[in-house]
Amino acid sequence: MTVLFDLVLCALMLLAALAAIGGRGLFRATVFFVAYGITVALAWVRLGAIDVALAEAAIGAGLTGLLLLGAVARLRRAGAPEFPVRAGLVPALAAAGVAGATGWVALRVPGAGGLWTEAGEALPLSGVENPVTAVLLNFRAWDTLLESIVLLAALLAVWALAREEEWEAPVGPPLHARPGGVLEGMARLLPPVGIVVGVFLVWAGASQPGGAFQGGTVLAAVGLIAALAGLVALPRPDSGSWRTALAAGPAVFLLVGASGLALGGLLLFPPDWAKAMILTVEVFLTLSIAATLALLVLGPPQPRRMP
Amino acid sequence: MSAIALPDVLTIVLTGLGLLFFLAGTVGLLRFPDTFSRLHALTKADNVGLGLVALGVALQAETWGQLARIALVWVLALVAAGLVAQLVARAALVDRRLRG
Numbered sequence: 001m002t003v004l005f006d007l008v009l010c011a012l013m014l015l016a017a018l019a020a021i022g023g024r025g026l027f028r029a030t031v032f033f034v035a036y037g038i039t040v041a042l043a044w045v046r047l048g049a050i051d052v053a054l055a056e057a058a059i060g061a062g063l064t065g066l067l068l069l070g071a072v073a074r075l076r077r078a079g080a081p082e083f084p085v086r087a088g089l090v091p092a093l094a095a096a097g098v099a100g101a102t103g104w105v106a107l108r109v110p111g112a113g114g115l116w117t118e119a120g121e122a123l124p125l126s127g128v129e130n131p132v133t134a135v136l137l138n139f140r141a142w143d144t145l146l147e148s149i150v151l152l153a154a155l156l157a158v159w160a161l162a163r164e165e166e167w168e169a170p171v172g173p174p175l176h177a178r179p180g181g182v183l184e185g186m187a188r189l190l191p192p193v194g195i196v197v198g199v200f201l202v203w204a205g206a207s208q209p210g211g212a213f214q215g216g217t218v219l220a221a222v223g224l225i226a227a228l229a230g231l232v233a234l235p236r237p238d239s240g241s242w243r244t245a246l247a248a249g250p251a252v253f254l255l256v257g258a259s260g261l262a263l264g265g266l267l268l269f270p271p272d273w274a275k276a277m278i279l280t281v282e283v284f285l286t287l288s289i290a291a292t293l294a295l296l297v298l299g300p301p302q303p304r305r306m307p
Numbered sequence: 308m309s310a311i312a313l314p315d316v317l318t319i320v321l322t323g324l325g326l327l328f329f330l331a332g333t334v335g336l337l338r339f340p341d342t343f344s345r346l347h348a349l350t351k352a353d354n355v356g357l358g359l360v361a362l363g364v365a366l367q368a369e370t371w372g373q374l375a376r377i378a379l380v381w382v383l384a385l386v387a388a389g390l391v392a393q394l395v396a397r398a399a400l401v402d403r404r405l406r407g
Binding site: 181182183185186189190193 | 379383386387389390393394
């Protein structure tokens, strides 16, 4: 029965992927991309990788889908012609080559367990009980630190697209929501639930699936829906408090990592302190990830027309 | 052959019924002529469908926490579906007026 489910899931994944790259129109391609992300998230659940599934659903399907939808809407507003999505022969061959090479490597990885046993043996020293969090924030803290900086760099690149005279404007496009409409009602109902879920995901990350990226994405979504409904004012890119929120995660990560120098080495967390250090990093990282993702979706500052 | 416990029978019946509603909603989505009747098919059938599936799965819950989470999933999906239906319908209205 589960084999049947897996086969159907694989077929759906392939169909969604094909529809996303072969579909007519950018909007349709984006919708299928989101559908593809959801099937991939389900596949990760079936493989027992709940952490990856959460990340794929929240960031791969949800946030990336939202970014692409925003790009499609922007292209339409700008009156850009719908350029053909049909892939050329060379990109198709290149993509097929990459897919083939990835599959070949995946099949040649020795042993079925991967690094599971090594990670499991070192787990008691990591300060957390969830092996994924142990890898992300302790064993391979470097990667996560650089990732958080890359995220910030991406936002800077988006902001760099603003023209000089637009710099004074709040971020994002002008938004219109009817006062007292359904969107506003939703935006008042959802944040309390969303904030609890987001904070829970971060806290739970120490011992079960969850973490700063997943929790941060949920919090970003909460902020975005409040912004869409016009319940919170959008900040200007030169707002000091927002810039602090954006930089806090990588900065605290670096500080905590550097304090490891006194205790053994850069980004080395001694077992007695590891839990407190990791939690501190995660809290600030969540703040920065939530702020960065929400501002990425809103895009560069855009001037409002005078009423 | 061991007898199947009553909760399991109820789970099968309820989720089966829920899937039927999903099927009906999908058929409506594919067959109805315009955006509004399609929305009607989707929101009515899917909400009941998800509710029945949630009810069926809830019978398998082992703790109150799991039960609460299943209920939360259903309520959130219900609210989201209602909101999205409203927004899509309004967008379709504006679209029709513009073409109009």
